[in-house]
Amino acid sequence: MAEFSRRKALISGGGLAALGALVAAAPAQARSLVGWSWSPGESVAGSGAGADPHWVWDAEADPLLASLLERGAVPKVNELLWNWERNDQPLPGGLPADLRDFIEHARQLPSWADRDKLERAAEFNKSRGIYLNLCNGPGGGILATAIPKEARSVYYSAGGADMEDRVAKTSLFGFAVGALNAYRPDGTCIVECVKTRLVHAAVRHLLPQSPRWKAGADEDIPISQEDMLVTWHTLPTFAMRKMREWEVPITDAEAEAYLHVWQVTAHMLGIADEYIPATWAAADHQSDQILARNTGPTPEGVKLTDVLLGQLAEQTSPASTSRPLCNALARYLVGDRVADWDGIQREPVWDRVIPEAWPLLVKFREGLIPLPMVPEAAWTIDEALRKYIFFYLTKGQETKIEIPTHNRPE
Numbered sequence: 001m002a003e004f005s006r007r008k009a010l011i012s013g014g015g016l017a018a019l020g021a022l023v024a025a026a027p028a029q030a031r032s033l034v035g036w037s038w039s040p041g042e043s044v045a046g047s048g049a050g051a052d053p054h055w056v057w058d059a060e061a062d063p064l065l066a067s068l069l070e071r072g073a074v075p076k077v078n079e080l081l082w083n084w085e086r087n088d089q090p091l092p093g094g095l096p097a098d099l100r101d102f103i104e105h106a107r108q109l110p111s112w113a114d115r116d117k118l119e120r121a122a123e124f125n126k127s128r129g130i131y132l133n134l135c136n137g138p139g140g141g142i143l144a145t146a147i148p149k150e151a152r153s154v155y156y157s158a159g160g161a162d163m164e165d166r167v168a169k170t171s172l173f174g175f176a177v178g179a180l181n182a183y184r185p186d187g188t189c190i191v192e193c194v195k196t197r198l199v200h201a202a203v204r205h206l207l208p209q210s211p212r213w214k215a216g217a218d219e220d221i222p223i224s225q226e227d228m229l230v231t232w233h234t235l236p237t238f239a240m241r242k243m244r245e246w247e248v249p250i251t252d253a254e255a256e257a258y259l260h261v262w263q264v265t266a267h268m269l270g271i272a273d274e275y276i277p278a279t280w281a282a283a284d285h286q287s288d289q290i291l292a293r294n295t296g297p298t299p300e301g302v303k304l305t306d307v308l309l310g311q312l313a314e315q316t317s318p319a320s321t322s323r324p325l326c327n328a329l330a331r332y333l334v335g336d337r338v339a340d341w342d343g344i345q346r347e348p349v350w351d352r353v354i355p356e357a358w359p360l361l362v363k364f365r366e367g368l369i370p371l372p373m374v375p376e377a378a379w380t381i382d383e384a385l386r387k388y389i390f391f392y393l394t395k396g397q398e399t400k401i402e403i404p405t406h407n408r409p410e
Protein backbone atom coordinates (compact mmCIF):
# COMPACT_ATOMS: atom_id res chain seq x y z
CA MET A 1 0.00 0.00 0.00
CA ALA A 2 1.43 3.35 -1.00
CA GLU A 3 2.18 5.92 1.67
CA PHE A 4 -0.97 7.77 2.62
CA SER A 5 -0.46 11.49 2.87
CA ARG A 6 -2.15 13.48 5.57
CA ARG A 7 -2.84 16.26 3.11
CA LYS A 8 -4.91 13.89 1.03
CA ALA A 9 -6.82 12.68 4.05
CA LEU A 10 -7.83 16.21 4.84
CA ILE A 11 -9.16 16.97 1.41
CA SER A 12 -12.90 16.73 1.34
CA GLY A 13 -15.72 18.30 -0.54
CA GLY A 14 -18.58 20.37 0.80
CA GLY A 15 -21.77 21.68 -0.67
CA LEU A 16 -23.43 20.09 -3.63
CA ALA A 17 -21.92 16.93 -5.04
CA ALA A 18 -21.25 16.04 -8.64
CA LEU A 19 -20.09 12.52 -9.31
CA GLY A 20 -18.56 12.97 -12.70
CA ALA A 21 -21.39 13.54 -15.10
CA LEU A 22 -23.67 11.40 -13.00
CA VAL A 23 -24.88 13.23 -9.96
CA ALA A 24 -27.45 15.69 -11.10
CA ALA A 25 -28.66 17.44 -8.03
CA ALA A 26 -28.81 16.70 -4.35
CA PRO A 27 -25.86 16.42 -1.94
CA ALA A 28 -25.07 13.27 -0.05
CA GLN A 29 -27.63 13.40 2.71
CA ALA A 30 -29.59 11.34 5.17
CA ARG A 31 -31.57 8.86 3.13
CA SER A 32 -34.63 9.43 5.26
CA LEU A 33 -34.89 12.84 3.62
CA VAL A 34 -34.80 11.39 0.14
CA GLY A 35 -36.39 7.94 0.35
CA TRP A 36 -36.93 5.59 -2.55
CA SER A 37 -39.56 6.52 -5.07
CA TRP A 38 -38.25 4.90 -8.26
CA SER A 39 -41.08 2.78 -9.56
CA PRO A 40 -40.78 -0.90 -10.51
CA GLY A 41 -42.88 0.18 -13.50
CA GLU A 42 -39.64 1.62 -14.89
CA SER A 43 -37.84 -1.71 -14.57
CA VAL A 44 -37.31 -4.65 -16.89
CA ALA A 45 -39.81 -6.56 -14.74
CA GLY A 46 -42.41 -3.83 -15.30
CA SER A 47 -43.83 -4.40 -11.83
CA GLY A 48 -42.74 -5.39 -8.34
CA ALA A 49 -43.18 -4.79 -4.64
CA GLY A 50 -41.27 -1.51 -4.81
CA ALA A 51 -39.33 -2.21 -1.60
CA ASP A 52 -36.51 0.23 -0.83
CA PRO A 53 -33.38 -1.56 -2.19
CA HIS A 54 -31.36 -0.19 0.71
CA TRP A 55 -32.89 -2.98 2.77
CA VAL A 56 -32.67 -5.79 0.22
CA TRP A 57 -29.63 -8.01 -0.34
CA ASP A 58 -29.50 -11.41 -2.07
CA ALA A 59 -31.97 -13.75 -0.43
CA GLU A 60 -30.84 -16.81 -2.41
CA ALA A 61 -27.07 -16.47 -2.33
CA ASP A 62 -26.50 -14.95 1.13
CA PRO A 63 -27.66 -17.83 3.35
CA LEU A 64 -25.89 -20.29 1.07
CA LEU A 65 -22.53 -18.54 1.31
CA ALA A 66 -22.91 -18.04 5.06
CA SER A 67 -23.47 -21.77 5.37
CA LEU A 68 -20.56 -22.71 3.06
CA LEU A 69 -18.21 -20.43 5.01
CA GLU A 70 -19.37 -21.78 8.34
CA ARG A 71 -19.00 -25.35 7.10
CA GLY A 72 -15.43 -24.58 5.98
CA ALA A 73 -16.38 -25.67 2.46
CA VAL A 74 -15.13 -22.61 0.54
CA PRO A 75 -11.46 -23.53 -0.07
CA LYS A 76 -12.54 -26.81 -1.69
CA VAL A 77 -15.26 -25.02 -3.68
CA ASN A 78 -12.69 -22.51 -4.97
CA GLU A 79 -10.46 -25.37 -6.02
CA LEU A 80 -13.30 -27.11 -7.85
CA LEU A 81 -14.52 -23.91 -9.55
CA TRP A 82 -11.02 -22.81 -10.62
CA ASN A 83 -11.37 -24.38 -14.05
CA TRP A 84 -15.06 -23.62 -14.47
CA GLU A 85 -14.73 -20.93 -17.12
CA ARG A 86 -17.02 -21.17 -20.11
CA ASN A 87 -20.69 -20.27 -20.16
CA ASP A 88 -21.64 -23.69 -21.53
CA GLN A 89 -19.27 -25.70 -19.34
CA PRO A 90 -20.86 -28.28 -17.05
CA LEU A 91 -20.11 -27.78 -13.37
CA PRO A 92 -17.32 -29.93 -11.96
CA GLY A 93 -18.23 -32.94 -9.86
CA GLY A 94 -17.85 -32.81 -6.10
CA LEU A 95 -19.55 -29.47 -5.40
CA PRO A 96 -21.86 -29.35 -2.38
CA ALA A 97 -25.39 -30.10 -3.57
CA ASP A 98 -26.88 -26.81 -2.32
CA LEU A 99 -24.24 -24.81 -4.19
CA ARG A 100 -24.67 -26.87 -7.34
CA ASP A 101 -28.44 -26.29 -7.30
CA PHE A 102 -27.93 -22.58 -6.78
CA ILE A 103 -25.42 -22.22 -9.63
CA GLU A 104 -27.50 -24.28 -12.05
CA HIS A 105 -30.34 -21.86 -11.44
CA ALA A 106 -28.21 -18.68 -11.29
CA ARG A 107 -26.45 -19.39 -14.59
CA GLN A 108 -29.72 -19.28 -16.58
CA LEU A 109 -30.19 -16.13 -18.62
CA PRO A 110 -33.39 -14.23 -17.82
CA SER A 111 -36.38 -14.95 -20.05
CA TRP A 112 -36.22 -11.37 -21.35
CA ALA A 113 -32.59 -11.67 -22.60
CA ASP A 114 -32.53 -10.88 -26.30
CA ARG A 115 -29.83 -12.66 -28.33
CA ASP A 116 -29.92 -10.13 -31.16
CA LYS A 117 -29.40 -7.22 -28.81
CA LEU A 118 -26.57 -9.04 -27.07
CA GLU A 119 -24.86 -9.59 -30.42
CA ARG A 120 -25.30 -5.93 -31.34
CA ALA A 121 -23.91 -4.90 -27.96
CA ALA A 122 -20.86 -7.05 -28.58
CA GLU A 123 -20.23 -5.26 -31.87
CA PHE A 124 -20.70 -1.92 -30.15
CA ASN A 125 -18.25 -2.93 -27.41
CA LYS A 126 -15.75 -3.74 -30.12
CA SER A 127 -16.13 -0.56 -32.13
CA ARG A 128 -16.25 1.71 -29.08
CA GLY A 129 -13.78 -0.31 -27.02
CA ILE A 130 -11.38 2.51 -26.35
CA TYR A 131 -14.01 4.76 -24.76
CA LEU A 132 -15.68 1.91 -22.91
CA ASN A 133 -12.42 0.60 -21.51
CA LEU A 134 -11.46 4.08 -20.40
CA CYS A 135 -14.82 4.76 -18.75
CA ASN A 136 -15.36 1.34 -17.22
CA GLY A 137 -11.73 0.77 -16.23
CA PRO A 138 -10.06 3.86 -14.74
CA GLY A 139 -13.33 5.85 -14.79
CA GLY A 140 -15.43 3.29 -12.92
CA GLY A 141 -12.51 2.43 -10.63
CA ILE A 142 -11.99 6.01 -9.51
CA LEU A 143 -15.73 6.66 -9.18
CA ALA A 144 -16.06 3.59 -6.97
CA THR A 145 -13.54 5.05 -4.54
CA ALA A 146 -15.86 8.06 -4.11
CA ILE A 147 -18.70 5.77 -3.00
CA PRO A 148 -17.99 5.52 0.73
CA LYS A 149 -19.72 2.20 1.29
CA GLU A 150 -17.95 0.58 -1.63
CA ALA A 151 -14.56 2.10 -0.80
CA ARG A 152 -14.81 0.88 2.77
CA SER A 153 -16.03 -2.58 1.73
CA VAL A 154 -13.21 -2.99 -0.72
CA TYR A 155 -10.63 -1.62 1.68
CA TYR A 156 -11.54 -3.88 4.60
CA SER A 157 -12.18 -7.04 2.59
CA ALA A 158 -9.37 -9.47 1.78
CA GLY A 159 -8.83 -7.96 -1.67
CA GLY A 160 -8.19 -4.51 -0.21
CA ALA A 161 -4.79 -5.66 0.93
CA ASP A 162 -3.72 -6.58 -2.60
CA MET A 163 -5.17 -4.04 -4.96
CA GLU A 164 -3.14 -5.20 -7.91
CA ASP A 165 -4.77 -8.62 -7.78
CA ARG A 166 -8.18 -7.05 -7.16
CA VAL A 167 -7.83 -4.78 -10.18
CA ALA A 168 -6.78 -7.79 -12.24
CA LYS A 169 -9.86 -9.74 -11.10
CA THR A 170 -12.13 -6.84 -11.88
CA SER A 171 -10.58 -6.47 -15.31
CA LEU A 172 -11.32 -10.15 -15.89
CA PHE A 173 -14.96 -9.33 -15.31
CA GLY A 174 -14.84 -6.19 -17.46
CA PHE A 175 -13.21 -8.13 -20.25
CA ALA A 176 -15.88 -10.83 -20.07
CA VAL A 177 -18.71 -8.28 -20.37
CA GLY A 178 -17.03 -6.47 -23.27
CA ALA A 179 -16.00 -9.61 -25.19
CA LEU A 180 -17.55 -10.42 -28.54
CA ASN A 181 -18.75 -13.77 -27.23
CA ALA A 182 -19.76 -12.44 -23.78
CA TYR A 183 -23.02 -14.35 -23.53
CA ARG A 184 -22.41 -16.91 -26.23
CA PRO A 185 -21.77 -20.54 -25.18
CA ASP A 186 -17.99 -20.11 -25.55
CA GLY A 187 -17.91 -16.80 -23.65
CA THR A 188 -17.20 -16.34 -19.96
CA CYS A 189 -19.58 -13.63 -18.78
CA ILE A 190 -22.14 -15.90 -17.14
CA VAL A 191 -19.42 -17.65 -15.17
CA GLU A 192 -17.77 -14.40 -14.04
CA CYS A 193 -21.13 -12.96 -13.00
CA VAL A 194 -22.12 -16.03 -11.02
CA LYS A 195 -18.71 -16.16 -9.34
CA THR A 196 -18.97 -12.45 -8.49
CA ARG A 197 -22.43 -13.04 -7.04
CA LEU A 198 -20.93 -15.72 -4.80
CA VAL A 199 -18.08 -13.37 -3.80
CA HIS A 200 -20.51 -10.59 -2.86
CA ALA A 201 -22.62 -12.99 -0.79
CA ALA A 202 -19.47 -14.15 1.01
CA VAL A 203 -18.49 -10.52 1.68
CA ARG A 204 -21.93 -9.89 3.21
CA HIS A 205 -21.17 -12.64 5.71
CA LEU A 206 -17.51 -11.78 6.32
CA LEU A 207 -17.33 -7.99 6.54
CA PRO A 208 -19.66 -7.66 9.54
CA GLN A 209 -16.99 -9.67 11.38
CA SER A 210 -14.36 -6.99 10.66
CA PRO A 211 -14.07 -4.62 13.66
CA ARG A 212 -12.59 -1.88 11.48
CA TRP A 213 -15.34 -2.12 8.86
CA LYS A 214 -18.01 -2.26 11.55
CA ALA A 215 -16.59 0.76 13.37
CA GLY A 216 -17.35 3.10 10.48
CA ALA A 217 -20.37 1.42 8.91
CA ASP A 218 -23.85 2.88 9.12
CA GLU A 219 -25.33 -0.51 8.22
CA ASP A 220 -25.15 -4.08 9.45
CA ILE A 221 -24.75 -5.80 6.09
CA PRO A 222 -22.80 -4.47 3.09
CA ILE A 223 -23.60 -4.61 -0.65
CA SER A 224 -27.34 -4.02 -0.65
CA GLN A 225 -29.31 -3.95 -3.88
CA GLU A 226 -29.08 -0.16 -3.75
CA ASP A 227 -25.29 -0.35 -3.44
CA MET A 228 -25.19 -2.68 -6.45
CA LEU A 229 -27.28 -0.27 -8.47
CA VAL A 230 -25.04 2.64 -7.52
CA THR A 231 -22.00 0.77 -8.81
CA TRP A 232 -23.91 -0.33 -11.89
CA HIS A 233 -24.55 3.33 -12.74
CA THR A 234 -20.83 4.08 -12.52
CA LEU A 235 -20.41 1.56 -15.34
CA PRO A 236 -22.92 1.75 -18.24
CA THR A 237 -24.71 4.95 -17.21
CA PHE A 238 -21.45 6.80 -16.69
CA ALA A 239 -19.94 5.48 -19.92
CA MET A 240 -23.01 6.38 -21.96
CA ARG A 241 -23.13 9.90 -20.54
CA LYS A 242 -19.44 10.41 -21.23
CA MET A 243 -19.73 9.16 -24.81
CA ARG A 244 -22.68 11.49 -25.38
CA GLU A 245 -20.66 14.36 -23.88
CA TRP A 246 -17.79 13.58 -26.25
CA GLU A 247 -20.27 13.43 -29.13
CA VAL A 248 -19.38 9.88 -30.10
CA PRO A 249 -21.90 8.91 -32.79
CA ILE A 250 -24.18 6.21 -31.34
CA THR A 251 -27.34 4.91 -33.03
CA ASP A 252 -30.48 4.28 -30.99
CA ALA A 253 -30.17 0.57 -31.66
CA GLU A 254 -26.58 0.58 -30.34
CA ALA A 255 -27.56 2.51 -27.22
CA GLU A 256 -30.40 0.08 -26.57
CA ALA A 257 -28.15 -2.92 -27.12
CA TYR A 258 -25.44 -1.55 -24.83
CA LEU A 259 -28.05 -1.01 -22.12
CA HIS A 260 -29.32 -4.53 -22.69
CA VAL A 261 -26.00 -6.27 -22.12
CA TRP A 262 -25.75 -4.42 -18.81
CA GLN A 263 -29.35 -5.25 -17.89
CA VAL A 264 -28.59 -8.92 -18.39
CA THR A 265 -25.34 -8.52 -16.46
CA ALA A 266 -27.18 -6.85 -13.57
CA HIS A 267 -29.59 -9.79 -13.45
CA MET A 268 -26.76 -12.31 -13.53
CA LEU A 269 -25.04 -10.46 -10.65
CA GLY A 270 -28.14 -10.94 -8.52
CA ILE A 271 -29.81 -7.55 -8.92
CA ALA A 272 -33.58 -8.13 -8.81
CA ASP A 273 -35.38 -7.44 -12.08
CA GLU A 274 -37.68 -4.92 -10.43
CA TYR A 275 -34.69 -2.62 -9.87
CA ILE A 276 -33.07 -2.97 -13.30
CA PRO A 277 -33.92 0.08 -15.44
CA ALA A 278 -35.84 -0.79 -18.61
CA THR A 279 -34.70 2.26 -20.60
CA TRP A 280 -31.96 4.87 -20.55
CA ALA A 281 -34.48 7.43 -19.29
CA ALA A 282 -35.32 5.09 -16.40
CA ALA A 283 -31.61 4.55 -15.76
CA ASP A 284 -30.94 8.29 -15.65
CA HIS A 285 -33.88 8.80 -13.35
CA GLN A 286 -32.71 6.08 -10.98
CA SER A 287 -29.12 7.24 -11.00
CA ASP A 288 -30.19 10.81 -10.20
CA GLN A 289 -32.09 9.47 -7.23
CA ILE A 290 -29.41 7.27 -5.67
CA LEU A 291 -25.99 8.52 -6.76
CA ALA A 292 -25.78 11.77 -4.80
CA ARG A 293 -26.74 10.24 -1.49
CA ASN A 294 -24.20 7.46 -1.91
CA THR A 295 -21.12 9.46 -2.83
CA GLY A 296 -18.55 11.39 -0.85
CA PRO A 297 -15.01 11.38 0.48
CA THR A 298 -13.47 8.79 2.80
CA PRO A 299 -9.88 8.23 3.92
CA GLU A 300 -10.20 4.70 2.51
CA GLY A 301 -11.30 6.09 -0.87
CA VAL A 302 -8.31 8.43 -0.96
CA LYS A 303 -5.92 5.57 -0.21
CA LEU A 304 -7.47 3.29 -2.82
CA THR A 305 -7.37 6.05 -5.46
CA ASP A 306 -3.70 6.61 -4.76
CA VAL A 307 -2.98 2.93 -5.26
CA LEU A 308 -5.10 2.75 -8.42
CA LEU A 309 -3.48 5.76 -10.04
CA GLY A 310 -0.04 4.56 -9.03
CA GLN A 311 -0.73 1.28 -10.83
CA LEU A 312 -2.13 3.01 -13.86
CA ALA A 313 0.94 5.24 -14.08
CA GLU A 314 3.20 2.21 -13.82
CA GLN A 315 1.34 0.43 -16.62
CA THR A 316 1.40 3.35 -18.97
CA SER A 317 5.00 4.42 -18.45
CA PRO A 318 7.55 4.95 -19.92
CA ALA A 319 5.45 7.07 -22.29
CA SER A 320 5.96 10.67 -21.27
CA THR A 321 2.87 10.01 -19.24
CA SER A 322 3.19 8.44 -15.86
CA ARG A 323 1.55 9.87 -12.83
CA PRO A 324 0.77 13.48 -13.84
CA LEU A 325 -1.00 12.33 -17.00
CA CYS A 326 -2.90 9.65 -15.10
CA ASN A 327 -3.94 12.12 -12.42
CA ALA A 328 -5.17 14.58 -15.02
CA LEU A 329 -6.96 11.92 -17.06
CA ALA A 330 -8.72 10.70 -13.95
CA ARG A 331 -9.71 14.26 -13.01
CA TYR A 332 -11.00 14.88 -16.51
CA LEU A 333 -13.06 11.71 -16.42
CA VAL A 334 -14.66 12.01 -13.01
CA GLY A 335 -14.76 15.79 -12.62
CA ASP A 336 -13.29 18.13 -10.03
CA ARG A 337 -15.63 17.31 -7.17
CA VAL A 338 -14.84 13.58 -7.15
CA ALA A 339 -11.17 14.17 -7.97
CA ASP A 340 -10.89 16.45 -4.94
CA TRP A 341 -12.74 13.98 -2.72
CA ASP A 342 -10.30 11.32 -3.85
CA GLY A 343 -7.29 13.54 -3.18
CA ILE A 344 -6.13 13.48 -6.80
CA GLN A 345 -3.36 16.01 -7.22
CA ARG A 346 -3.90 18.93 -9.60
CA GLU A 347 -1.58 18.92 -12.62
CA PRO A 348 -0.92 22.41 -14.02
CA VAL A 349 -0.04 21.25 -17.54
CA TRP A 350 -2.13 18.15 -18.18
CA ASP A 351 -5.25 19.49 -16.45
CA ARG A 352 -5.29 22.21 -19.10
CA VAL A 353 -4.25 20.06 -22.07
CA ILE A 354 -6.56 17.05 -21.68
CA PRO A 355 -9.93 18.85 -21.83
CA GLU A 356 -8.75 20.48 -25.06
CA ALA A 357 -7.02 17.51 -26.68
CA TRP A 358 -9.32 14.60 -25.79
CA PRO A 359 -12.49 15.80 -27.57
CA LEU A 360 -10.41 16.44 -30.71
CA LEU A 361 -8.91 12.96 -30.49
CA VAL A 362 -12.42 11.52 -30.28
CA LYS A 363 -13.56 13.54 -33.29
CA PHE A 364 -10.53 12.38 -35.28
CA ARG A 365 -11.20 8.75 -34.37
CA GLU A 366 -14.79 9.12 -35.48
CA GLY A 367 -13.70 10.58 -38.80
CA LEU A 368 -15.22 13.95 -38.01
CA ILE A 369 -12.05 16.07 -38.30
CA PRO A 370 -8.80 15.63 -40.26
CA LEU A 371 -5.43 14.81 -38.72
CA PRO A 372 -3.86 18.27 -38.74
CA MET A 373 -6.46 19.44 -36.27
CA VAL A 374 -5.33 16.96 -33.64
CA PRO A 375 -2.77 18.51 -31.28
CA GLU A 376 0.49 16.63 -30.72
CA ALA A 377 -0.29 16.11 -27.04
CA ALA A 378 -3.32 14.01 -27.97
CA TRP A 379 -1.04 11.22 -29.16
CA THR A 380 0.61 10.96 -25.77
CA ILE A 381 -2.82 10.42 -24.27
CA ASP A 382 -3.63 7.94 -27.01
CA GLU A 383 -0.44 5.99 -26.41
CA ALA A 384 -1.02 5.86 -22.66
CA LEU A 385 -4.53 4.58 -23.26
CA ARG A 386 -3.40 1.88 -25.63
CA LYS A 387 -0.89 0.65 -23.09
CA TYR A 388 -3.46 0.73 -20.39
CA ILE A 389 -5.99 -1.18 -22.46
CA PHE A 390 -3.39 -3.77 -23.39
CA PHE A 391 -2.68 -4.19 -19.71
CA TYR A 392 -6.38 -4.31 -18.93
CA LEU A 393 -6.96 -7.05 -21.46
CA THR A 394 -3.99 -9.18 -20.49
CA LYS A 395 -3.75 -8.66 -16.75
CA GLY A 396 -6.94 -10.55 -16.00
CA GLN A 397 -5.57 -13.67 -17.63
CA GLU A 398 -3.20 -14.13 -14.70
CA THR A 399 -5.89 -14.63 -12.13
CA LYS A 400 -9.41 -15.89 -11.42
CA ILE A 401 -12.28 -14.71 -9.27
CA GLU A 402 -12.36 -16.66 -6.01
CA ILE A 403 -14.64 -16.62 -3.00
CA PRO A 404 -12.88 -14.96 -0.05
CA THR A 405 -12.66 -16.77 3.27
CA HIS A 406 -11.46 -13.86 5.40
CA ASN A 407 -11.29 -10.07 5.60
CA ARG A 408 -8.26 -7.83 5.22
CA PRO A 409 -5.94 -8.82 8.04
CA GLU A 410 -6.20 -6.39 10.98
Ligand code: HEM
Residues within 6 Å of the ligand: 149, 150, 151, 153, 154, 157, 158, 159, 160, 165, 166, 167, 169, 170, 173, 196, 199, 200, 203, 222, 223, 224, 227, 228, 229, 231, 232, 269, 401, 402, 403, 404
Ligand atom coordinates in the same frame (compact mmCIF):
# COMPACT_ATOMS: atom_id res chain seq x y z
C1 HEM B 1 -15.71 -8.37 -5.59
C2 HEM B 1 -17.80 -6.54 -9.55
C3 HEM B 1 -20.78 -4.04 -6.70
C4 HEM B 1 -17.71 -4.79 -3.06
C5 HEM B 1 -16.07 -8.15 -6.89
C6 HEM B 1 -15.55 -8.85 -8.03
C7 HEM B 1 -16.10 -8.30 -9.13
C8 HEM B 1 -17.01 -7.28 -8.71
C9 HEM B 1 -15.82 -8.69 -10.57
C10 HEM B 1 -14.56 -10.01 -7.97
C11 HEM B 1 -13.18 -9.53 -7.96
C12 HEM B 1 -12.53 -9.70 -6.64
O1 HEM B 1 -12.81 -10.67 -5.94
O2 HEM B 1 -11.70 -8.86 -6.32
C13 HEM B 1 -18.86 -5.76 -9.11
C14 HEM B 1 -19.89 -5.20 -9.96
C15 HEM B 1 -20.75 -4.53 -9.15
C16 HEM B 1 -20.23 -4.64 -7.81
C17 HEM B 1 -19.94 -5.36 -11.47
C18 HEM B 1 -22.01 -3.79 -9.48
C19 HEM B 1 -22.57 -3.72 -10.65
C20 HEM B 1 -20.15 -3.96 -5.48
C21 HEM B 1 -20.58 -3.13 -4.39
C22 HEM B 1 -19.72 -3.32 -3.36
C23 HEM B 1 -18.74 -4.30 -3.81
C24 HEM B 1 -21.77 -2.22 -4.43
C25 HEM B 1 -19.69 -2.73 -1.99
C26 HEM B 1 -20.53 -1.83 -1.53
C27 HEM B 1 -16.95 -5.87 -3.41
C28 HEM B 1 -16.03 -6.53 -2.51
C29 HEM B 1 -15.46 -7.59 -3.23
C30 HEM B 1 -16.04 -7.53 -4.57
C31 HEM B 1 -15.74 -6.14 -1.08
C32 HEM B 1 -14.53 -8.69 -2.73
C33 HEM B 1 -13.12 -8.34 -2.64
C34 HEM B 1 -12.36 -9.45 -1.94
O3 HEM B 1 -12.37 -10.59 -2.38
O4 HEM B 1 -11.79 -9.16 -0.95
N1 HEM B 1 -16.99 -7.22 -7.32
N2 HEM B 1 -19.10 -5.39 -7.83
N3 HEM B 1 -19.05 -4.67 -5.10
N4 HEM B 1 -16.93 -6.50 -4.62
FE1 HEM B 1 -18.05 -5.99 -6.19
